[in-house]
Amino acid sequence: MIARQAVPLAIAIGAGLLMAVSYFLRPLGWMSESASEIFNVVSAIAFVLGAGSLLKANLSTISRRDRGWGYAAVTLGAFLVTLVVGMGKMGVNPSPSSPQAAWSGDQQTAETPFGWIYEFVLSPLSATMFALLAFFVASAAFRAFRAKNAGAAVLLVTAFVVLLGRTYAGVVLTDWMPGWASGLRLENLSNYLMGVFGSAGNRAILIGIALGVAATSLRILLGLDRSWLSREGGG
Amino acid sequence: MTRQRMTWIVLTVVFVGLLVARGFVGQGLGRVYVERGEVSLAKDGRSDQGEPVWRTVPRDQAEHAWITWSRVTPKAFAEAQAKEPGQDRVVLSWPRTVGLWLAALLTLAIFSFLYADNPAYKLSESIFVGVSAAYWMVVGFWETLVPKLFGAILPGTVKAMVQPSLKVPAFSPWAPGTWDAADPAFWPWMQQWGSMAIALVFGVMMLWRLMPRGGWIAGWPLAFIVGMTAGRRMVTQVESDLMAQAEATMQSVLPVTPGLSAWDLFWGTLPGILVLVGVVCCLCYFLFSVQHRGAVGGAARVGVWYLMITFGAAFGFTVMGRIALLAERVEFLLDDWLWLIDPNHLRS
Known part of the structure; x- marks a missing residue:
């Protein structure tokens, strides 16, 4: 129980207090730097954990011949090919500034197999996945947004003004307005809504989030919030 | 045959037919060209730090040479x-042309989900999951683990193979005889090496989760991450969000230009006043420990109006971002692949 509950709690409280205190005490700044370095490296190693979980889940799907096991095999194949090509820096020329070091070259260019995978597989797929959301957001908005009350109507009108104000259509539609009413042109109205009203709302939300994060962090550092511990204590 | 399958077959046949027809009209479609270059280097002495300096030389004198x-x-x-028929300096790139076609077909496969879920979409989705997991793992390995972790633990190897600019310290963790506390470089090295040793131990503990037994060991590095994030966020969020946002809100109502007329002063400070009122009213709405009655209730109602405008603007902005991405994908299909449009005059 000590190893599963008390030690992790002590580590969390110690690391957290160290970070908080070193922010105010400059001589302890090196501790904060070291903790950040450790954090970065442990985060990078966490990718290996994610990859391990992916392998485990897909191999189990394939071995059980579950529904869609062929797609699991494709995932696994794509993963392994990218991993081997990237880890081995296959086909990468050394850096011109240090050609004596075989692995000194940059592999993020389309000349290399890893760069090829990024440019012709990962980048188009991720961009298209996000582009697909345009249809779903529009479809969801069409079904969910109804001007049932004044507040919802304001939301809809603002969204419409911002959408139009950011396109050439908005500029053309209100281009006829005289100079003294230029503030009502869609592009200016859009900027005003975002810069004044949107800015106020966003600031209030940010202040609320900051207070919430500070309160939750304090609860963790004081050992009052242990919800993260109970999930990880098992094994 | 179901109606959906029939639709798919008709769409595929029409699409392939149009694609073949497009191949015979005009300049054709979907090809990528590359220009050959050469890098030929020979050693040209050493820098002040003792590192070799390289200069470009003719290919027959080169110690290291490759084609780009x-x-x-x-x-x-x-x-x-046109200048030199049959030249081999600018040529068709088969790998990149295949890549372009693959990218186009994957793009269409993802868009096919708009009609219905189908094997082409599922295949693309599976490739996406596999490739992106490996991609971020490789990036983490080469950009964080190699320079930081291996650079500290195996500096000689990293310097010889990957990063010639890395300074190999005079001290070795395995030979305490080399340690010299009086050397100004000793303590920074010790700090770096110690941090990476702890990181390595935590990393191995984290990977223990994949073992059939003793998964709780992974809770220790997780506790470090949770505690560190909490400690860091507690102070930085208060400074960068709470204090900075409050300061910016206050400052926006202060007139900074002297000598303005009352009318100009009013219009100049009006946006700042509206922002200040909005922030206070929205915060009143977020205040749940006081009943929303009287002045607080009135302010909260004004705050709701501000929030509605904020959410509307955020929604419009998000939709615009997605539509921009969609336009970029459509441009890729019509310009880079099908050569139907040429907005950047790449072909004419």
Whole structure:
């Protein structure tokens, strides 16, 4: 129980207090730097954990011949090919500034197999996945947004003004307005809504989030919030 | 045969037919051209730090030489051919042409989900999951683990193979005889090495989760991450969000330009006043420990109006971002792949 509950709690409280205190005490700044370095490296190693979980889940799907096991095999194949090509820096020329070091070259260019995978597989797929959301957001908005009350109507009108104000259509539609009413042109109205009203709302939300994060962090550092511990204590 | 399958077959046949027809009309479609370059280097002495300095030399004198291929426009290929028919400096790149077609087909496969879920979409989705998991793992390995972790633990190897600019310290963790506390470089090295040793131990503990037994060991590095994030966020969020946002809100109502007329002063400070009122009213709405009655209730109602405008603007902005991405994908299909449009004059 000590190893599963008390030690992790002590580590969390110690690391957290160290970070908080070193922010105010400059001589302890090196501790904060070291903790950040450790954090970065442990985060990078966490990718290996994610990859391990992916392998485990897909191999189990394939071995059980579950529904869609062929797609699991494709995932696994794509993963392994990218991993081997990237880890081995296959086909990468050394850096011109240090050609004596075989692995000194940059592999993020389309000349290399890893760069090829990024440019012709990962980048188009991720961009298209996000582009697909345009249809779903529009479809969801069409079904969910109804001007049932004044507040919802304001939301809809603002969204419409911002959408139009950011396109050439908005500029053309209100281009006829005289100079003294230029503030009502869609592009200016859009900027005003975002810069004044949107800015106020966003600031209030940010202040609320900051207070919430500070309160939750304090609860963790004081050992009052242990919800993260109970999930990880098992094994 | 179901109606959906029939639709798919008809769409595929029409699409392939149009694609074949497009191949025979005009300049054709979907090809990538590259220009050949050469890098030929020979050693030219050593720098002050003792590192070799390299200079470009003719290929027959080079110690290290390789060929590079950089992408050029189809127009550049046509010009090179017109100048010197049969030249081999600017050529068709088969790997990149195959890549372009693959990217286009994957794009269409993802868009096919708009009609219905189908095997082409599922296949693309599976490839996406596998490739992106490996991609971020490789990036984490080469950009964080190699320079930081291996650079500290195996500096000689990293310097020889990957990062020649890395300074190999005079101290070795395995030979305490080399340690010299009086050397100004000793303590920074010790700090770096110690941090990476702890990181390595935590990393191994984290990977223990994949073992059949003793998964709780992974809770220790997780506790470190949770505690560190909490400690860091507690102070930085208060400074960068709470204090900075409050300061910016206050400052926006202060007139900074002297000598303004009352009318100009009013219009100049009005946006700042509206922002200040909005922030206070929205915060009143977020205040749940006081009943929303009287002045607080009135302010909260004004705050709701501000929030509605904020959410509307955020929604419009998000939709615009997605539509921009969609336009970029459509441009890729019509310009880079099908060569139906040429907004950047790459072919004419």
